[in-house]
Amino acid sequence: MGSKTYIVEHLDDELGPWSELEYVTIAKESHQAGAKFCLSSVPSTLVLPAVLKHVPGFIADERSVEALYADDKTRVCLLDPSAMKELSPDDGDIFDVFLFGGILGDDPPRDRTSELRKKGFEGRRLGPKQMTTDTAVRVTRLVVQEKIPLDKISYVDHPELRINKNESTEMPFRYVKGENGESIMPEGMLDLIKKDSEKGFGDLF
Ligand code: SAM
Numbered sequence: 001m002g003s004k005t006y007i008v009e010h011l012d013d014e015l016g017p018w019s020e021l022e023y024v025t026i027a028k029e030s031h032q033a034g035a036k037f038c039l040s041s042v043p044s045t046l047v048l049p050a051v052l053k054h055v056p057g058f059i060a061d062e063r064s065v066e067a068l069y070a071d072d073k074t075r076v077c078l079l080d081p082s083a084m085k086e087l088s089p090d091d092g093d094i095f096d097v098f099l100f101g102g103i104l105g106d107d108p109p110r111d112r113t114s115e116l117r118k119k120g121f122e123g124r125r126l127g128p129k130q131m132t133t134d135t136a137v138r139v140t141r142l143v144v145q146e147k148i149p150l151d152k153i154s155y156v157d158h159p160e161l162r163i164n165k166n167e168s169t170e171m172p173f174r175y176v177k178g179e180n181g182e183s184i185m186p187e188g189m190l191d192l193i194k195k196d197s198e199k200g201f202g203d204l205f
Pocket residue numbers: 078079080081082099100101102103104105106108109110111112113114124125126127128129130131132133136
């Protein structure tokens with residue numbers, strides 16, 4: 001099957017700094033991998049950050065994924081933490097569009113992916129642990145484009161990040177392990193986490 005499209009359906013009213021860093025990373029990595037990235041359901045009132053709009057290949061659409069693929073639903077695979085089947089390399093031959101919830105992670109997870117599940121797309125799970133949206137797209141790309149099975153990918157679960165010399169914070173998510181052994185995160189995310197954790201995370205993830 002030809003090139004892949006990764007769609008993140010934006011489900012929040014706003015687009016905060018965490019989402020911005022995640023979406024910029026997804027846009028850059030998709031472009032480098034020869035895939036398309038579309039942010040769907042973007043309200044016309046939402047001003048997208050210039051850094052995101054300027055990533056080559058980035059597409060924003062006001063329409064929801066349902067409208068975009070109304071006649072072509074079978075091409076779309078929803079990445080769904082509650083799906084019964086795990087994503088496998090063969091799914092790259094069945095689907096060419098992979099759909100993700102544009103939701104920040106939360107602990108415990110609130111299952112907002114259900115908003116997309118209700119629309120009737122076929123679902124696949126990426127293992128039992130909650131991932132950030134950029135991690136979920138990265139893992140999907142490794143499976144369907146690089147054909148690496150889910151259980152052959154190296155992960156870091158719940159990494160402990162050092163905020164300053166006295167404090168650290170545990171991220172309640174699964175990440176892909178980079179070559180340096182550290183979890184792969186969007187550029188600038190560590191600084192944002194440090195800044196926000198000084199204020200108290202509150203509702204952030
Ligand atoms: N707690 C969230 C919820 O309310 O569903 C999970 C949001 S997660 C940060 C953002 C998106 O990444 C999800 O909507 C889903 O598309 C994808 N995702 C994250 N972890 C996943 C997993 N283990 N399996 C499948 N998809 C996953």
